[in-house]
Structure formats: C-alpha cells, structure tokens
Amino acid sequence: MSGDAPKRPGPRPARRSDRWFAAEGMRAFAHRSRMQQVGWRREDFVGKPVIGVLNTWSDLSTCHSHLRERAASVKAAVVRAGGFAAELPALSLGEVMVKPTTMLYRNLLAMEAEELIRSHPLDGVVLMGGCDKTTPGLIMGAISAGLPFIYLPAGPTLNGSWRGEKIGTGTHTRRYFDAYRAGEISQAEWDDLERSMVRSAGTCNTMGTASTMTLLAETLGLTLPGAAATPAADSAHIRLAEATGARIVEMVEADLRPADVLSPASFANAIVALHAVGGSTNAVIHLTAMAGRAGVALTLADFERPAGKTPLIADLMPTGRFLMEDLFLAGGSNGLLKRLSPHLDLAARTVSGRSLGETLADARIDDDEVIRPLDRPVTSEPALAVLTGSLAPEGCVIKPSAATPHLLTHRGRAVVFESFADMAARIDDPDLAVDETSVLVLKGAGPLGGPGMPEWGGLPIPRKLLERGVRDMVRISDARMSGTHFGACVLHVAPESALGGPLALVRDGDEILLDTPGRRLDLLVDEDELARRRAAWTPPPPRFARGYGAMFSAHIQSAPRGCDFDFLEGVAPTAEPDIY
Numbered sequence: 159m160s161g162d163a164p165k166r167p168g169p170r171p172a173r174r175s176d177r178w179f180a181a182e183g184m185r186a187f188a189h190r191s192r193m194q195q196v197g198w199r200r201e202d203f204v205g206k207p208v209i210g211v212l213n214t215w216s217d218l219s220t221c222h223s224h225l226r227e228r229a230a231s232v233k234a235a236v237v238r239a240g241g242f243a244a245e246l247p248a249l250s251l252g253e254v255m256v257k258p259t260t261m262l263y264r265n266l267l268a269m270e271a272e273e274l275i276r277s278h279p280l281d282g283v284v285l286m287g288g289c290d291k292t293t294p295g296l297i298m299g300a301i302s303a304g305l306p307f308i309y310l311p312a313g314p315t316l317n318g319s320w321r322g323e324k325i326g327t328g329t330h331t332r333r334y335f336d337a338y339r340a341g342e343i344s345q346a347e348w349d350d351l352e353r354s355m356v357r358s359a360g361t362c363n364t365m366g367t368a369s370t371m372t373l374l375a376e377t378l379g380l381t382l383p384g385a386a387a388t389p390a391a392d393s394a395h396i397r398l399a400e401a402t403g404a405r406i407v408e409m410v411e412a413d414l415r416p417a418d419v420l421s422p423a424s425f426a427n428a429i430v431a432l433h434a435v436g437g438s439t440n441a442v443i444h445l446t447a448m449a450g451r452a453g454v455a456l457t458l459a460d461f462e463r464p465a466g467k468t469p470l471i472a473d474l475m476p477t478g479r480f481l482m483e484d485l486f487l488a489g490g491s492n493g494l495l496k497r498l499s500p501h502l503d504l505a506a507r508t509v510s511g512r513s514l515g516e517t518l519a520d521a522r523i524d525d526d527e528v529i530r531p532l533d534r535p536v537t538s539e540p541a542l543a544v545l546t547g548s549l550a551p552e553g554c555v556i557k558p559s560a561a562t563p564h565l566l567t568h569r570g571r572a573v574v575f576e577s578f579a580d581m582a583a584r585i586d587d588p589d590l591a592v593d594e595t596s597v598l599v600l601k602g603a604g605p606l607g608g609p610g611m612p613e614w615g616g617l618p619i620p621r622k623l624l625e626r627g628v629r630d631m632v633r634i635s636d637a638r639m640s641g642t643h644f645g646a647c648v649l650h651v652a653p654e655s656a657l658g659g660p661l662a663l664v665r666d667g668d669e670i671l672l673d674t675p676g677r678r679l680d681l682l683v684d685e686d687e688l689a690r691r692r693a694a695w696t697p698p699p700p701r702f703a704r705g706y707g708a709m710f711s712a713h714i715q716s717a718p719r720g721c722d723f724d725f726l727e728g729v730a731p732t733a734e735p736d737i738y
Contacts, residue, residue: 173410174305175208177548177737178279185737193535206242207410208331209403210280210298212248212271214287219252221289221368224359224390224415228399230649231731232284232310235403241410243403246274251291253368259289261638262610264291264298265723266706267715271299277735280305282410284402288312288361288390290641291373294444295500297380301416301451304407308509309380310402311372311625313390314482315360318353326364326475327356328642332616338585340624360390363481365474366639371444373491377431378448379419379508383517386491409509420452421613423503427462427514432500433468434475435494436541436559438641439649443611447720448548449559450727456716458553462544468501469535470559473528477559477646478536480528488525496521539563545648547680549634549660549670550618552652553718557644560631565646566674569682570597570632574666578614586621594628601661602698603637604654605714605721609701615639615649632672634679636661646673648672650677656698663691 178189193203211232233243240508249267251260275283283303285296288311300307309481318325334351337343361368372386382402388395425445427508432441443462449456472482472494485494493503496518504515523529530536539558546553558566573596575581581600584590591597605611615637619628633647636654653659660681664670669682681688700709713723720727 166433173207173281173659174572175279175281175530178207179204191471194404198715202265203242204594207407208279209236209241209243209406209410210275210278210283211243211245212283213245213407214248214250214289214292214296214730216250216252217252219289220254221315221359221361221446222250222254222287223539225286225312226613228310228395229286231396232286232403233400233528235279236407239404241409243406244278244280248274248296251289251295253290257371258293258533259387259608261388261612261721262608262710263515264295264727265710265721267292267295268298268302271296272302275300276732281333282306285309286312288368288372290367290371290440293375294448295370297375298722300446301420301448302732303418303472304415304731306406306414307416308382308402308406308409309375309385311375311381311385311388311401313360314363315356316358316389316391317363317481317483318355320354324479325355326481326642327362328366328640329364329644331478332354332643336619336624336629339621358389358391360439360599362475364431364642365435365437365472365482366438366476367438370432370435370441370641373435373437374428374431374441375444376491377428377495378424379506379514381508383521384490384492386580387482388490392486395421399541405509408511412511413539414509419507419509420454421506422454423506425449425454425456426460426504426713427506429462430468431495431498432461433464433502433541434470434498435472435474435615436470436536436557439555439557439639440641441553442546442650443638443717443721444543446718446729447722447727448654450722453729455515458544458555458641461555465540465543469530469532470537470541471497471532471535472531473536475676476618477541478602484525484528488528488536489521489523492518492521493523494529497523497532500532526561539566543677543680545674545677545679547678549664549679549681550651552716554648554651554679556648556674558644561646564631565632566672568597568632568672569669570595571601572664572666572668572670574596574599574664578612582694586619589619589623591666592620594631596621596631597672598631598633599664600633600635601655601664603635604656606656607636607656607698607708607719609710611636611638611717611721613638615647616643616645616646618698634670645678650714651679652718654716658695658697660688662695663688665691669696681737
C-alpha cells in the first residue's frame with residue numbers, strides 16, 4: 159500500500175503525454191499513427207500514463223546483462239497498473255570496459271537521461287542502472303528533468319568463492335594480483351581465478367562504488383525499500399522490478415516529483431549511510447553532483463561532519479569480511495538502515511509515498527555479524543576523512559577504515575610519477591629509489607588531467623617491495639580509487655595538478671606529512687622554493703581538439719564541486735519542447 163492520498167473524484171488532470179497523443183491536429187495525428195504503425199492500438203497509449211524505462215543494458219556492460227529481462231518485467235507491471243511503457247536505451251557505462259574511465263562519460267549519461275526524458279512524451283520514468291557511474295548519471299539527469307522517477311538498481315552479483323575463500327570482485331582482484339606479481343600465485347592459479355571470480359550477472363558484490371551508490375539512492379528515498387541489496391540473480395529481483403513498474407504509475411497519478419522527495423535531510427541521511435557502510439570515496443563526488451542538481455549545496459565539510467559519530471556497522475568488503483549477498487540474507491539494505499535509524503532523519507520522504515521511517519517499520523536484522531549492533535562497530539576508524547593542508551588547499555579524501563593503521567600518520571619522501579604512463583613504465587623497475595617508507599605520488603590524474611579522473615589512485619606497490627611482503631604504502635594523487643580497493647590512498651587532491659595545484663610542484667625526495675587524525679596533508683618544502691617551481695611550471699597541452707572531450711575539458715568542475723559541468727548544476731528550469 160502506498161502512502162499517497164486517495165484519488166479525488168472528477169476529471170483527471172491533463173498529463174504531459176497528452177500534448178503528444180491526446181491533442182487535435184496533424185501533429186497528434188502523426189504521433190498516434192506512428193504508434194499504431196508498430197502494432198499498438200490507440201487505446202493502449204492514449205489517455206494513459208506513459209512511462210519511460212531508461213535502460214543501460216549493453217553487451218559490453220556485463221553487470222547489466224540481465225536488464226533486458228528486468229525491463230520486460232517493469233513494462234508488464236506498468237501495463238497491469240494501467241499505464242503504457244516505452245523502453246529507451248541509454249548510454250551504458252560498464253566500469254571495466256569503458257576507457258579511459260567511465261567518469262569521463264558520467265555527465266554525458268546525465269545529459270542524455272535529461273534530454274531523453276524531456277524530449278519524449280513521458281509522464282514518469284523508471285531508471286535502470288547499477289554499475290558505478292550509471293546510478294549518479296541517471297539520477298542527475300532525472301532530477302534536472304523534474305518528472306516523477308524511481309530507480310531500479312541492477313543488484314549485486316552472487317557471492318564469489320575460490321578454493322574455500324570468500325571472493326569479492328575488485329577487492330580480491332587487487333589482492334591476488336599483488337600476490338601474482340610477487341610470485342606467490344602461479345600462472346595456472348591466476349587463470350583459474352579469472353574463470354571463478356564472478357558467478358552471475360550483477361554489479362560488484364563488495365561495498366564498492368556500485369553498491370555504495372545504490373545504497374545511497376535507497377537512503378535518499380529514490381528506490382523501493384531493500385532494493386540496493388537484492389542480488390541480480392535472485393527471484394526477488396524480478397519481483398522488485400515488477401513492484402517498481404507498478405509504483406511509478408502510482409507516482410505519476412500522485413504527481414510525486416523529485417523535488418517532493420529530495421531535501422537537505424535526504425542528503426544528510428545519505429552521508430551518514432556512507433560512513434556506516436564504509437562506502438566508496440567516489441560517493442563524495444557523486445553525492446555532491448546529485449545534490450547540486452537538487453539545489454542542495456554540499457561541501458567537503460558536510461562529509462567530514464559525521465566522522466567519528468557514525469559507527470561503521472556493515473561488515474562488508476573491502477573494509478570487512480562479508481559480501482552483498484550476505485547483507486541481503488542478513489536483513490538487506492533496509493535492515494541496515496533500520497539499525498542505523500537513530501542517526502537518520504526518519505521524516506525524510508521517499509518514492510514509496512511514505513517517510514523513510516515508515517518504510518523501515520517492518521525491516522528486520524537476522525545476522526548481527528553482517529549488520530553489526532551500533533555499539534559493536536567493525537572498526538573504530540572512520541570510513542572517510544577529509545584532509546586539507548599545503549598539498550591540498552581545497553581538500554582531499556582518504557578512507558581510514560580501509561588503510562593500514564600505522565600509515566594513517568606518516569612522514570616520508572616522495573617518489574613522483576608525472577603521469578600514469580610514467581608510473582606504469584617505472585613502478586617495477588628494480589632500480590626505482592623506493593622503500594616502504596616512501597610516499598608514491600601520481601600527477602595528471604584529475605578531472606581535467608586524466609582526463610576524467612580515472613581510478614588510478616590505488617597505485618600498485620612496486621614489485622621489489624611486494625617481494626619483501628609490503629602490501630600497503632602511502633599513495634597520493636588527484637585521481638579516484640575503485641570503491642572495491644583498499645590501502646592508505648589519499649585521493650581527489652585539489653586543486654589538481656593539471657591546474658597548477660601544489661601537487662604539480664612535488665619533486666622526488668620532497669618530504670610529505672600525512673596526519674589523518676589531524677586531518678592534514680602537507681608538503682614540507684619552503685615557500686621560496688615552491689615559488690620558484692611555480693614560476694617554472696607550464697600547464698599541460700589540451701587533450702582534445704574537438705568533440706565531447708573538448709566540451710568536457712572546457713566545462714568540467716573540480717572534485718569538491720562534484721565534477722559536474724558548470725552549465726548543468728542548479729535548478730534553473732528548462733522549457734518544455736514545443737510540439738508543432
């Protein structure tokens with residue numbers, strides 16, 4: 159049962175799709191004629207809520223390989239609920255396949271989603287995604303379009319296992335690759351792991367960026383309860399798709415729009431949830447961009463505020479021991495939020511038509527090891543810390559819960575890589591002047607410099623140190639890091655090096671101080687020397703001469719601004735299309 163007010167008697171209000179299908183004249187005639195061209199009857203679509211199903215399925219987005227079938231379930235449920243469903247393909251950003259990084263194209267997906275919604279005869283929308291950038295990209299565009307929408311996450315893949323050990327996608331890829339490079343795993347074992355790593359359709363089964371963002375979408379109130387943890391291959395996911403299709407028709411009838419759901423309290427709840435699950439650092443960028451579309455201004459200080467106050471209660475990789483299927487069986491994402499409820503604003507609204515608190519009323523927790531009690535957190539370290547200092551005047555982030563504790567306070571000499579190519583060429587050089595006390599520094603990996611801020615922030619440990627048993631080092635960059643990865647990695651350093659930030663001035667041998675408890679990152683070089691280096695610095699040449707890349711370079715904003723385009727953020731309305 160929804161929490162919407164009962165329908166009032168009398169003539170129904172005009173729907174947006176009526177402008178295409180229910181009007182008089184030649185244009186409406188042509189619209190109806192073309193729909194009947196493919197076999198629809200006039201009564202199938204005229205006068206009914208028209209629901210767009212934006213589907214990011216693709217053969218090269220393997221996490222979304224089941225979304226064709228789920229779209230069919232959504233559409234069937236829309237029809238049963240009295241609506242008409244139209245599936246529209248949208249840019250599919252498979253994290254593994256798209257190069258140089260899906261982050262380069264998140265804003266392109268956001269633009270496409272917004273314009274698909276605005277330019278077609280739609281009254282409401284179901285968004286279908288899940289792999290890392292599809293969640294924020296779709297939601298950013300749908301917020302800006304302003305029509306009723308609901309998000310259907312693709313769902314995580316099933317638990318992985320290899321030789322008796324629980325395997326997390328991404329997390330164990332990195333761990334075993336380090337072991338392979340160190341000679342601890344044979345080629346045959348590495349090949350066997352490749353075949354065994356992922357067992358089904360769905361997104362990464364750790365609390366990486368995909369599951370972090372779908373959980374935050376649920377916390378924001380944009381999905382049905384429990385959606386984020388429902389595995390892609392579980393029959394419950396089919397039922398979730400059908401319930402989502404039915405609900406969007408109700409939302410259209412109630413005219414429940416994003417502005418009715420999203421509020422400062424919604425985003426504050428999402429930040430609390432991010433800390434409670436040890437979520438991906440990428441969420442800082444995506445939440446900031448999503449909030450900007452909703453007219454809510456988030457700063458890095460907003461992400462720091464819950465640190466130390468919100469217990470990390472989800473014992474999930476890469477910070478903990480379990481995987482997303484375990485979370486589903488332990489009570490799901492709604493069970494986790496119910497346990498977290500003392501830290502949440504339960505009055506925040508959701509697309510269910512009820513408050514967040516009301517959606518959690520029937521949730522339960524069946525495993526206190528996966529979803530920890532509030533007084534027994536996974537770690538005392540915060541899931542996220544925001545640092546500033548002479549090396550990051552505009553801020554940067556680190557994930558203390560996923561770092562080796564003794565490295566959270568560290569002073570060491572820099573080993574500098576000017577680009578990813580430079581790093582790849584020299585990281586395993588036996589003559590590289592590096593030891594376990596060094597600080598690895600990567601430049602040229604920010605929003606402008608990358609381009610697109612690739613997930614290069616988890617720099618590999620030099621092979622000669624791996625062979626000596628070293629598995630973590632302090633690593634600093636203006637890049638991002640996969641949410642499935644771990645380590646003492648300082649990320650999103652701003653201003654980025656391509657803009658001449660202090661990171662651009664770091665040289666081999668410079669001392670760097672990381673003081674996570676003090677929330678500082680400092681370059682210990684005197685100001686006169688830095689002034690000389692700054693005077694000699696020249697910006698890198700443009701990466702793109704034309705096309706989307708040129709537009710990206712001209713309009714991309716910094717990580718603390720969410721990496722949205724400067725002309726897309728904000729709530730200024732865009733006029734409805736004229737229909738001639």
